[in-house]
Amino acid sequence: MTTRHARRIGIDLAALAVLYAVSFYIMAHFRVMEALLAPGGDSARIYVAVAVTFLLLRFFVIFLAPGWFLARVCFAVLSRPLESQTASADTR
């Protein structure tokens, strides 16, 4: 894995972690979930949108992100010898 690959994966991971932490803070601070849990009430739509966005992000982090990062690491690690192999063959 090149430094460039590692840096990109690291930056994405850090960005996701920060986004996730900030969204936790928003949910805890503004209690927007209550609007979503009371569909009979005349809730502000923005609250519902924020709550749904948070849940989608949480689902992504728990269900998809681990596999996504593993797959990217796999590509980065295994593609490297392949690239160098192709490059050396071209040189010859």
Add this chain to the structure above:
Amino acid sequence: MSQTNATRASRTRRRTWTIRIAAALLFLTPPFVVPRLWCGRGADAFYDGQLDAVRPLAEGVATWVSDGIGQSDFDTGNSCFDGEWHFGTYQMAALGLLQVIAAHPETRERYLPLVEKCVDRLLEPEIRAFDTSAWGNDAMSTLDSGQGHCAYLGYLNIVLCAYRKVSGQSKYDDPNDRITAALVRRLGQAPQGIIETYPDEAYPVDNCAAIASIAFYDRVTGADHSELVGQLVRQLGEAHTDPQSGLLYQAVDHLTGEKYDKPRASGTALGAYFMSFGDMDLSRRMYAALRRSCAARLAGFAAIREYPPGTKSGQGDIDSGPVVLGLSFSGTGFTLATARINKDRELYKGLYRLGCLVGAPINRARRRTFVCGGPLGNSIMLAMLTAGGIP
């Protein structure tokens, strides 16, 4: 030379595909492993009632109670719902903390004063303003009348009985005696064994709380209303229950018994929890119906459908929360309680995982808080996760 190049190109292609397949497998495998492990942390400890697991959540709820919650803390967009949630927060907090005390008597000194704070709040006119507003009169000042006030009185009476049982103290005996007498009289005169929550609105789930509180009162005080309770339980289990699914009808006419709403899981699940304080047999039957007709499972997660199979699903309301893919927020949360009471570890863990996925718990300063739950959600989770603690 060209043959060597062709072989090399073929090998490269094969290797590229191997990498792609490996990456695809790495991408697809974690969703079946990580979420169930991530969201299932602590499920067994809660199921087993370990104090290390229960205490942080109880501390989280204790903080809400200590800080005090007002109706302005709720923002459902409807003042009646705000009032119900305000009331429900203290009711569930009191029940949850009493269950913790019953299971871990060493916590009594810490939590009993908080329970008393909850009960004091529950008895204040301000907290039942939603009920007063709907009826046009105060539930506690009109106990001699024939009006229902079923939800406020029934839910409160369960807490008063639980307090009496767990604390052994007589601080709230007077309201407990008076409310029980009023419920006995009103239910005894009800033609369908159902009394109103609000004028012309009757909900079997609220009556579960009222009826269970009478049976609970008998168990705690030695009084005997077994004949009336037996008759009311029979009516609930037969006239107000869907014979096919075994679920309670959500709303009925208190005079004719006509069904105004479909059989639904949210009412049945909460009713089964309340009924566990009064008539274990009916509670078990309701739980069995929920499990049979509404439980859905996937990859270690479990949820409860709001409507039984063959019934057209609605979008959800204040009782169920939003119904997404037919699944019920409240039904899922409330079924946690009866899964534990009925010693169903597998379903409990599945429901717990979903509760953690959606509720998003965080641990901070020795407290555990479901950030999506707010005061009501956290109180409900405490009561549901520790259900069955009061003998």
